[in-house]
Amino acid sequence: EVQLVESGGGLVQPGGSLRLSCAASGFTFSSYWLTWVRQAPGKGLEWVANIKQDGSEKYYVDSVKGRFTISRDNAKNSLYLQMQSLTAEDTAVYYCASSPSHHYGYWGQGTLVTVSS
Amino acid sequence: DIQMTQSPSTLSASVGDRVTITCRASQSISSWLAWYQQKPGKAPKLLIYKASSLESGVPSRFSGSGSGTEFTLSISSLQPDDFATFYCQQYYNYPLTFGGGTKVEIK
Numbered sequence: 001e002v003q004l005v006e007s008g009g010g011l012v013q014p015g016g017s018l019r020l021s022c023a024a025s026g027f028t029f030s031s032y033w034l035t036w037v038r039q040a041p042g043k044g045l046e047w048v049a050n051i052k053q054d055g056s057e058k059y060y061v062d063s064v065k066g067r068f069t070i071s072r073d074n075a076k077n078s079l080y081l082q083m084q085s086l087t088a089e090d091t092a093v094y095y096c097a098s099s100p101s102h103h104y105g106y107w108g109q110g111t112l113v114t115v116s117s
Numbered sequence: 118d119i120q121m122t123q124s125p126s127t128l129s130a131s132v133g134d135r136v137t138i139t140c141r142a143s144q145s146i147s148s149w150l151a152w153y154q155q156k157p158g159k160a161p162k163l164l165i166y167k168a169s170s171l172e173s174g175v176p177s178r179f180s181g182s183g184s185g186t187e188f189t190l191s192i193s194s195l196q197p198d199d200f201a202t203f204y205c206q207q208y209y210n211y212p213l214t215f216g217g218g219t220k221v222e223i224k
């Protein structure tokens with residue numbers, strides 16, 4: 001059974017940092033693109049970042065460039081999102097998802113990040 | 118960036134109805150389009166990829182069509198489990214973008 005389990009969310013002050021993790025199992029992790037998608041409370045889905053199978057290519061939405069860093073550890077079947085300089089606009093549920101291409105069939109349950117003083 | 122516009126934003130329908138949701142891209146995306154269903158408090162679920170390919174395990178009442186800039190998701194006979202919000206997503210180029218969503222409500 002495929003499982004993606006996010007962790008690391010929580011309450012952080014504006015300007016703070018947080019590192020999200022996503023632990024994967026049940027599929028050949030190193031063969032899949034991985035992504036982070038977020039959803040602000042009551043809003044739609046927003047793609048955040050992608051990383052290629054070997055980590056050689058990374059892509060970000062403009063609003064997080066220079067502040068967020070996506071990474072992966074294929075030996076640990078894990079995906080990460082390092083987030084810095086957080087603002088209230090980053091408050092959202094963050095989902096990790098995987099795909100052999102860029103349509104995402106496997107999703108985690110999400111982890112909530114709240115940026116507030 | 119490619120803008121994805123869905124219509125309608127809300128749709129009221131009854132069990133057994135045929136439902137159609139439209140997604141328009143601001144430029145051609147060939148067939149690089151996916152559809153997702155999301156229920157409250159849950160992660161999105163992939164329904165359709167490459168505009169018309171049905172994801173494994175998804176009921177055949179769901180179908181997708183279109184290419185270029187105009188796409189549709191159809192549900193042939195709406196079931197109680199189908200009331201949810203639906204999103205389209207283009208993966209023609211970066212940044213990947215989603216439509217604003219269509220909420221299908223019980224009439």
